[in-house]
Amino acid sequence: MQILNASIVFCFCAMLCNAQTANTDQALLSQIRGKYDAPFNRSLGSFNCAVDFSWKDHFKETLRVGDEGTDEELETVFQPIRHRVVVTRQSVTITSGLSESEIDKLPHGGMAERLLEHAIQKSLYTWLPAGTNAILPDAATPVSIEQTSSGYKLAIKMQNPEVEMALDPEMRLQSASLKANPSSHVETSFAPGAQGFLLTSLTVGDGGNSEQGHRLTFSYTYQTVDGVELPEHLVVSRESHHEVWRYTLSGCSVKTSK
Numbered sequence: 001m002q003i004l005n006a007s008i009v010f011c012f013c014a015m016l017c018n019a020q021t022a023n024t025d026q027a028l029l030s031q032i033r034g035k036y037d038a039p040f041n042r043s044l045g046s047f048n049c050a051v052d053f054s055w056k057d058h059f060k061e062t063l064r065v066g067d068e069g070t071d072e073e074l075e076t077v078f079q080p081i082r083h084r085v086v087v088t089r090q091s092v093t094i095t096s097g098l099s100e101s102e103i104d105k106l107p108h109g110g111m112a113e114r115l116l117e118h119a120i121q122k123s124l125y126t127w128l129p130a131g132t133n134a135i136l137p138d139a140a141t142p143v144s145i146e147q148t149s150s151g152y153k154l155a156i157k158m159q160n161p162e163v164e165m166a167l168d169p170e171m172r173l174q175s176a177s178l179k180a181n182p183s184s185h186v187e188t189s190f191a192p193g194a195q196g197f198l199l200t201s202l203t204v205g206d207g208g209n210s211e212q213g214h215r216l217t218f219s220y221t222y223q224t225v226d227g228v229e230l231p232e233h234l235v236v237s238r239e240s241h242h243e244v245w246r247y248t249l250s251g252c253s254v255k256t257s258k
Contacts, residue, residue, distance in 0.1 A: 025145045029137060029154070032145075032171045037196035038133035039228050040089040045257035047230055049249035051083040051094075051120060055112070063242035068112040078112045085120060085249070089132050092124040119245035123234045126218045130199035135173065135188070136165075172197055193229050198222055206240050214240045225252045 055074040069078060086093045094117050096103075103110035129135040137143055137156050144155045152171065156163040162179040177185040186204050190197035199220055206216040216238050223232035230252055236245040 025143050026139070028145045029141070029143050030139050032152075032154075032167065033133055033136050033139060035171050035196050036130070036133055036136065036190070037193050037198050037229055038131060039195070039230075040128075040132045042195075043256045044089075044131075044228055045255045046086055046088045047225065047228070047252055047254045048084060048086045049230070049252040051085055051247055052250050053083070053116060053247040055079050058245065061244045067108050068115065069107045073107045074112060077107055078116075081113065083117075083120070085124065087124055087128070087131075089128070092121045092128070094120055116245070116247075119236050120234075120247060123218050123236050123245070124231070126202055127199060127220060127231055127234075135199070137163075193222065194224070195229060198229055206238060212239070223249075223252070226254050228254050230254070 055078055068074065081096050081098065083094055083096050086095075096113070096117075098106075098113070103113050106113060137154070141156060144157070146153050148166075151166065151168040151174070154165040154167060156165075163176060164179055165176040166174045168174055172190040173188050175185060175187045183205055186202065188199065188203075189201045191200045192198075201217060201219045203215050203217040205211075206214050216236070219235040219237070220231045221233040222229045224230075231249060233246070233248050237243070
């Protein structure tokens, strides 16, 4: 009887300890999430900006393939095209005043235009999880968090894969990966902003290869528009193709969701 009672007490204590640990982990996760700037989770509904890009400067640091167009075509046909981009929490929409059929009729089937639009969309879609705080687990997600010598380790246990995240002592996300798939490794850096941490870079393996020389890196600096921190200078660097895309968002306006 004493053994049975001892077992019951042990089980109860273990359950209580696990519950307390879970509660502590969820509270810590909420604390971590609160340190990041996520404008779309406050009052931002969308922002609309002009895109400033130079084809001449682009090919000073990007390997030229040949199907983008001649120097004259880039200067007289593609450079005059003006772009605007509208970003919501779900979408990135680019407008150039050209229809799909009109782009098809441009030199080389409009390859240069399509490459630029792809780079703009890819970099802003990559930024969106930071703008909505989806780069971190949702506050209700079961997690385990432990302090390490270099900061914190956060684990998300799901049915099959397990995601592990490393954070620095200030709770800035440094990396994330699927435990069972090392090629899924993502590296990030954040800088302090007026409303919390801002994503300044995100690096992934290009085509599943995360070794140096095969990485894809997105970099961001910021501007303040009506009290909202928005991306201003964006860079996409694709090491395997010696390809760098740089552009600036200017003349931005914001719409609130309230």
